[in-house]
Amino acid sequence: MENIQRRFVLNFLAYAALRDAPVIQLSQLAGIDLSALQEQQDYAISNQQLSHLWKEAAALTSDNLFGLHFGESLQLSALGIVGEIIRSSETVGEAVTQAAALAHLMTGLFRLHVSDDKSRFTVSFHPLTDHPERFEFRQTLELFMVFVVHEIDGLLLKKIRPLAVQLPYRIDNAVEYARVFRCEVEKSTDTYALVFDAHYWNEPLLTANYEIQRTLLQRVTQQGNVHGNSLKDRIHQYLLTNAYLGIRSLGEIALNFNISPRTLQRKLKEEGISYQDVADDVRKSLALHYLEDGAYPVKTISYMLGYNEISAFTRAFKRWTGKTPVNYQKN
Incomplete structure (x- = not known):
């Protein structure tokens, strides 16, 4: 199977370059051998390297919402797993459910769970770390939450608006979060979730x-x-x-x-x-x-x-x- 984390880091660095971050310096600061990353399909990235990558990218771009903006920019083919989901899905509900089941291939920080009822469906993110307050966890979480919203755009060829975005921590730039998510973020007790109107669930994928x-x-x-x-x-x-x-x-x-x-x-x-x-x-x-x-x-x-x-x-x-x-x- 393709090295999903390697592909993720390559896309991470490509986006950092678009934001004027010096990629060679960023790789060095994160302890990543850029040449090996580009050439070796089995190049392994440690959790510590990912943690440094998030912190240094945010510092070099002067953007503490780097994950939020990166998620907004990821293209449909950026994570190779997306193609496999689309191949075997006919509706948004099927695609989101399959993506949740395969999320562990992309990150070990949380798992995704999808639930639906007559009026709405929810994509919830369950931390697998004892330190969800850490910078890299929030950056990765926000990236994937935004990615879910914007990928449904790409699957349906229309801009969708979640009914709710729930986070259990205080955010410093509510206006920017609302712009990216297209709705205001709700302060929850311990929930990380995206809530969508149920009518999207059975919509056929344009990219089937x-x-x-x-x-x-x-x-x-x-x-x-x-x-x-x-x-x-x-x-x-x-x-x-x-x-x-x-x-x-x-x-x-x-x-x-x-x-x-x-x-x-x-x-x-x-x-x-x-x-x-x-x-x-x-x-x-x-x-x-x-x-x-x-x-x-x-x-x-x-x-x-x-x-x-x-x-x-x-x-x-x-x-x-x-x-x-x-x-x-x-x-």
């Missing part, structure tokens, strides 16, 4: 045809291998590799990079480009990929790219290519 989605993600990732470290290149790469969640707004991107929207606009202007230009370039690349594959109707592609109306997508695509999406797909 996993092979098609996997191929598209591979092509998009290859297309996104931009050589360069400019802010434009990093945003372009981020938008492409997280494309299944739709094109993020300027405000969302700024928050993910831990800078203000005004600063992001100013930095891009210094590079001679605007955020709208970067986003449109990504939309064009994705539109061509999706239309050429032929797996999705134009209406779905339009929604995937963030257009509320097909007419708006049609106008944009005609501006890019001189053809309508329908004509391009037919040809």
Whole structure:
């Protein structure tokens, strides 16, 4: 079986690089041999190394909510186990239940339990440590909680809002937690849980045809291998590799990079480009990929790219290519 922890750490370091953290220094501070990690499939990461990795990443990025933001950024294929869940699931309920059963392959800090009734279903996280107050536990927990919320987005191709998010500890930035989770966090006695409306439970997965989605993600990732470290290149790469969640707004991107929207606009202007230009370039690349594959109707592609109306997508695509999406797909 694939080394899931190794894949997790590689994605961790990739996200840290997007946040301007020096990856070589971060690896050294965590006691991780970066070359061995990249080359050896069986490279083992200890709990102590993971603990140092969390602390140093938060320090180097000046972001004590690093886990929360990392969870928001993880793409569908980032943890190899997700593909196996999608292959054998037809509904959200099946996918979430299988993910909970396989969570032990990704972390030994907690186990997941899924329960459902007529009005709601709950994903609860049960600590397996005597020290749930430790920094690395909270960071890992918040990462996986956010990942669950945003992965259901990717499975359904719509933004969902939990009914409740429950944590037994005080949070310092309630506004940011509410933004990422899309609802206010409730202070509980001893519960770590996500609560969703029951109507999501039996929703069919848009990505049930996993092979098609996997191929598209591979092509998009290859297309996104931009050589360069400019802010434009990093945003372009981020938008492409997280494309299944739709094109993020300027405000969302700024928050993910831990800078203000005004600063992001100013930095891009210094590079001679605007955020709208970067986003449109990504939309064009994705539109061509999706239309050429032929797996999705134009209406779905339009929604995937963030257009509320097909007419708006049609106008944009005609501006890019001189053809309508329908004509391009037919040809």
